[in-house]
Amino acid sequence: MRPETLDNLHRILGDKGIVTGADVHEGYYTDPRGLGDVRPNVVLRPASTAELSQIMKVCHDTAQPIVVQGGLTGLVTGARPQHNEVVITMERMNGIESIDVKAGTITVLAGTPLQVVQEAADAAGMVFPLDLGARGSCTIGGNLSTNAGGNRVIRYGMTRDLTLGVEAVLADGTVINSLNGFMKNNTGYDLKQMFIGSEGTLGLITRATLRLYPKPKTQVVAFCAADSFDAVADLMAHMRTGLGADLSAFEVLWAKTYAAVLSDVAGIKAPIPQGHAFYVLVEMMGSDAAHDTEKFETCLGQALENELIVDAVLSRSNAEIDALWDVRDGMAHAMGKQQPSVGFDISLSVADMKVIESELLRRLQAALGDVRLFIGGHLADGNLHLVAKSLKEGPQPRDTIQEIIYGWVGEVGGSISAEHGIGLLKRDYLAQSRSPAELALMRALKLTMDPKNLLNPGRVFDMGTAPMAGNAKAPTP
The missing domain is CATH 3.30.70.2190 (Alpha-Beta Plaits)
Structure with missing residues (x-):
């Protein structure tokens, strides 16, 4: 980053809002997959939507790519910084803005941990039903950007089903306020849905109005x-x-x-x-x-x-x-604890779940010899988690395992990502679950909203390369 750009950002954020050089600790480039390969030179810590808007205007004018971070609990390395990226962390945009028990809504800042939202709802005699194992660390902004699922999707739905409105900042600093508390609002396109599940590639979510429910008795x-x-x-x-x-x-x-x-x-x-x-x-x-x-x-x-x-x-x-x-x-x-191993988060029909263990073991063992497979998950909403572990000497043959499992998921019409997102880890396999027409529309939307490719570049798909054809990487079983 050029010195004059850094000076502009310092004027916007002050001493508390920017971390540089040796002060950038491992917490800004470590996630559940481990320590990242790239230590960022600059971490920006906005405390308000106005500050974030100004940051993005500067980054847009200087074509500076950014990666946005919530609690860094994601499992697809989507929030890990890559070369030449500046980190924007939402850790200071943290707090409950309002609760309306009669309307059954709560409005929160994007950096607020999920558990804080749950506890605020509980104190008001209500419940916010989204629940994940990382509840104490993951943030609402991250939950929204990945459309998190969790344990009670069968009853309450995914994060998008619990969201009435969002506020977001676009790549050029424009603020989009689609923050409302209405269940019914048919005034044109539902703009909030563009940001939910887009993994920070179309805009940066700053606030959200979420649905609350009465506490079960x-x-x-x-x-x-x-x-x-x-x-x-x-x-x-x-x-x-x-x-x-x-x-x-x-x-x-x-x-x-x-x-x-x-x-x-x-x-x-x-x-x-x-x-x-x-x-x-x-x-x-x-x-x-x-x-x-x-x-x-x-x-x-x-x-x-x-x-x-x-x-x-x-x-x-x-x-x-x-x-x-x-x-x-x-x-x-x-x-x-089954390390070294390769993990998966997929959606399937119940009929395909019946044969998943036998079919995947057959294919994996034919290619790799002795393999262990661990399976479990949210059966009622079609989401399974699994871990595959080759017992061959040496490093895990990650590419081969992924090609076999994602290839089979594509064959049966499943989803390669049920609730964890795509990030960087699953990017090369996205076409197993999305058609060429869908991918082309996604890329066109990205190009329209972020023409300089500054927001979480390379996540979900690479704008510089064409996506691979469906089943292209799947080996012959």
Whole structure:
């Protein structure tokens, strides 16, 4: 960056708003994937939308690329700085602006941690239902930019479903205020949707108005065992029919994943013995304290009678609810310990989930020999997480594993990214899930809104190269 540009930015932000040189610590280029390759020379810390707008005007005039950061909890290296990029962190744009309990809305700054929003809603007697394992570190701006999912999508939807309006700054510094609290607003294009899920490539989200819901009066959780995938799928249909909209989570662990949770995650006790093919966490959140537990128990009892499940443990206290959820949340920790390995976040039809383990193992073992596969996730919304681990000597054959798994996902019409985004890690495989016409429209939109390619350049797709054709990298199984 030229000295005069740095001076202009310093005048805008003051001493607290800019970090340079040796003062740039590892926290600005480290994410869950590890330490980045590039240490940024400049980190900009705006405290308001007005300051961010001025920053972007300077960057636009000097053609300075930027990368925006929230909590740096993303799993696709989208917020890691690359060569010649300046970091813009939203850490000072942090706080709750207003809560309207009657309207069921909360307006927050983009740098606010998700847990802070949850706690503010709770204090107001409401609930903000988005929930992720990184809740204490991830920020609302990051949740919006990646359209985060989490544990209760089946009931409340993705982040975009919880968002009524956003404010964003464009590449040239223009401020777009689509911040409103209306559920119905058919006044032309819904501009907020361009920014939600675009991973900071079309504009930088600064504020959001989010939906709140009344607190559930009851929460009941069961942990179950099933001996076939058909039984799991039938159980999901049965619980949906019996519980309706009160079904709030349906999480499934394959047997090897359950075993890894019990062996590799400290403090986890087995609610059900090993030896079954699948383990399912079912949760109900309702509003009828007098009858909800009875309804849940009846529904679960019918599942046992119909042999959809072979064993079950039902929560009787908040402590037991937490303990059962700890088993499910232990999946991420257990998968993370299978190193070295390659992780995936995909969406599939339920029919394809039935064969995922056998089909992927067949292909992976044909190419690589002995392979371990760990699978689990949010079955009811079609999202599975998996980790593949080759036992061959030497570094993990990451490219081969990705080509095989993403190739199969493309063949069956699935999504290579269910809730983590594309970033840099999945960019070369985007055409497995998007048609050439869709990719061309995305690139045209990027070119229109960011013609100098300054906002998170290279994320999602590379504007300098054509996207690869669908299944182009998929090997012959």
